[in-house]
Structure formats: C-alpha cells, structure tokens
Amino acid sequence: MTPGVPQARLRAYRRKTYRPGAIRSKAEAIAFVRKRGFVYFWPIQGVELPSLWVAVAGDRPVPSEHDDAGHVTWGWKDSLLGKRRWYYAKLLRKKATLIGLETAPYFYALTENYGSLEEDYLIQYEAGRMTQEAKRIYEALLKEGPLDTVALRRAAWLSSEGGKSSFDRALLELQTDMKILPVGVAEAGAWHYAFIYDLVPRHLPEIPEQARQIAEPQARAKLLELYFHSVGAAPVGETRKLFGWRKPELDRALEGLLAAGVLEAGLSVGSGREPWLALADRARW
Numbered sequence: 001m002t003p004g005v006p007q008a009r010l011r012a013y014r015r016k017t018y019r020p021g022a023i024r025s026k027a028e029a030i031a032f033v034r035k036r037g038f039v040y041f042w043p044i045q046g047v048e049l050p051s052l053w054v055a056v057a058g059d060r061p062v063p064s065e066h067d068d069a070g071h072v073t074w075g076w077k078d079s080l081l082g083k084r085r086w087y088y089a090k091l092l093r094k095k096a097t098l099i100g101l102e103t104a105p106y107f108y109a110l111t112e113n114y115g116s117l118e119e120d121y122l123i124q125y126e127a128g129r130m131t132q133e134a135k136r137i138y139e140a141l142l143k144e145g146p147l148d149t150v151a152l153r154r155a156a157w158l159s160s161e162g163g164k165s166s167f168d169r170a171l172l173e174l175q176t177d178m179k180i181l182p183v184g185v186a187e188a189g190a191w192h193y194a195f196i197y198d199l200v201p202r203h204l205p206e207i208p209e210q211a212r213q214i215a216e217p218q219a220r221a222k223l224l225e226l227y228f229h230s231v232g233a234a235p236v237g238e239t240r241k242l243f244g245w246r247k248p249e250l251d252r253a254l255e256g257l258l259a260a261g262v263l264e265a266g267l268s269v270g271s272g273r274e275p276w277l278a279l280a281d282r283a284r285w
Contacts, residue, residue: 005233005269005278013232018050021058026076029056033086034100037226038107041077041088041096047242048231052077052098082183082196084204089181092242094172103226105210108200109219111178115201115208117142121179133158133170138179138199146198148186171197220245220253225262233269233278 017036023029032055033039040051042062053062057070077088077098087104091097099107112129113120121138124130130138133156140155141147149171153159158167174180183203184196201208214222227239240250254277257263264280 005267005276007269010232010269017230017232018059019055021054021056023052023055026080029073029076030080030085033098034102036100036230037103037223038092038097038099039230040092041073041098044093044095047093047095048234048238049092049227049242050230078185081185082198082203087181087204087207089175089178090172091176091178093244094176101204101207103223104204104207105214106219106222108178108207108211109214110216113178113201113208113211115205115212117199117201131170131173133163133166134173134179137167137170137174141180141197141199146183146196146203148188148194148196150186150188150194152197216249217253217256220249221256224253224257228257228263228277228279233267233276235274235276237274239277 019032023032029052032050033052036050038049039055040047040049040053042053043051052073053070056073057068060070062070080086081088084101087099087101089097091099091107112124121130121135125135136156136158137152140152144151144155147155149167153163153167156167156170158164158170171180178200180197181200181203182195183198186194186196188194223243224239227242228234236250236254239254240247243250245253254263258265258277261280263277265275265277267276267278269276
C-alpha cells in the first residue's frame with residue numbers, strides 16, 4: 001500500500017513556510033527570502049513555490065488596482081535593486097525570482113558561466129548557444145557599464161520598433177543564464193520607468209567566486225533540499241517543471257537525497273496517481 005500524506009497536513013506545513021500575510025516590513029521580506037533560499041516575486045499559476053506576494057498580501061490573486069496594500073512588494077523590490085540584499089531576476093521558468101545571496105552561487109554553478117566577463121559569453125556564442133541579439137546586449141553592457149533598457153536597446157542596435165521583441169527575448173535569455181540582472185530603476189522611456197541592467201560577475205563578483213567551489217551534483221542537491229523544505233512534498237513532474245533540468249540529472253539528484261534520508265518516495269497525496277516525494281523528517285509535519 002502506498003503511504004499517504006494527508007492534504008490537510010500538507011496545507012498546514014505550507015502555511016508555515018509560505019507565511020501568507022505574515023510579512024510586514026522590508027527587513028522581514030529579506031529574511032523570508034534568505035530562509036527559503038528562493039521564492040517567486042508573484043505566485044505563478046500551476047507552479048508550487050512560496051512567493052513574496054503571498055507572504056505579504058495573503059493567499060489571494062494579485063489585483064490590478066495599484067493602491068492595493070499588497071503592492072508594497074513592488075516598491076520593496078525596486079528600492080532594493082542594486083543593494084546586494086538578494087538576487088532578483090527572471091530565472092525559474094523565466095519568471096521573476098528572488099534568491100538569497102547565500103543560495104545564488106548554487107544556481108550559478110549550474111550555468112555555463114565561470115566568472116570571466118570577456119570569455120564566457122564568447123564561448124557560448126561561438127558554440128551556437130547564445131543568440132546574436134543577446135551577444136549585442138551583453139557586449140553593450142560590457143563596454144558601457146550599467147544601462148537602462150532605453151539606452152541599452154540603442155547601444156545594442158535593437159532600438160527599432162521591429163527589434164523590441166528580439167530585445168525582450170534576449171534580455172530574458174541573459175537573465176535565465178545569470179549573465180545580467182536588474183540593478184536599479186531609471187525614469188526613462190514613455191512610462192518613465194525602466195530597469196537598469198548590469199553584468200552579474202561585475203555587480204556581484206562574489207557569486208562566481210563562490211560558485212567555483214560548488215560541483216553540479218552538490219548544487220542540485222542543495223536546491224532540491226531547499227525546495228522540499230519550502231513545499232514539503234511534490235510529485236517528480238512538478239519538480240522537473242520548476243527547475244527545467246534534464247531527467248537524468250534530476251533523477252540522480254533525487255536518488256542522492258533519497259539515499260541520504262532527506263527525502264522519501266512512493267507517497268500519495270489526494271487522489272492523484274503520480275507518486276510524490278516528501279521530506280523524510282516527519283517531525284517537521
């Protein structure tokens with residue numbers, strides 16, 4: 001018989017880790033991200049992970065009204081860009097992600113970056129793993145220093161109306177590969193609001209330095225353990241969807257955590273047929 005995790009217990013566990021409506025200050029928000037390791041900025045439909053929005057505003061949809069009290073998160077995020085209190089970029093599933101600075105090197109260790117401003121991107125581009133547009137943006141930042149999106153489009157020769165979609169895709173490509181990140185906000189463009197971007201190794205040089213000491217299996221194990229400490233239990237498919245790792249890599253990492261007694265397998269939650277993995281330490285439940 002497949003052992004089960006009662007749904008009520010799982011919901012109660014996640015209330016402790018997601019902390020809906022409990023965060024009241026910027027300092028508490030920073031501590032929350034640091035403790036969880038990584039969270040989404042907004043909740044993402046179909047993806048189970050804590051978010052800053054839920055921790056501040058409670059478990060409810062994100063409203064469009066700008067005067068909603070929960071939107072204080074937007075101001076906190078903008079005011080902390082470039083302050084080295086957390087790592088913010090579009091990363092997990094290409095969505096806005098907040099990462100504790102202690103955790104960021106584990107993500108960086110899984111990229112093709114090794115901390116060289118001038119070489120890493122060229123190796124990827126010459127191997128066909130970086131688009132021409134991403135190369136232009138990267139080289140513009142490398143040459144000019146931090147730039148807002150309006151100036152960056154111009155410096156990368158992507159300022160034509162037809163180049164906007166290519167520019168946006170390339171910005172996303174560079175963020176998900178941890179090559180660039182937003183470091184501030186400028187009063188630029190039609191909306192007088194534009195992110196300022198910089199190169200990750202230049203803005204946060206300690207992250208590449210720390211990542212050099214982390215092997216890929218160690219990085220995957222660390223991130224998976226943090227994930228399960230946040231969600232308590234999850235099916236393998238959901239885990240793969242979040243991280244986007246290849247199946248053999250994910251399977252090896254999960255097998256290591258199972259062998260170490262961090263996780264247990266073969267569980268069921270609710271009426272779903274897919275087996276789940278859960279934290280083995282039931283005292284936490």
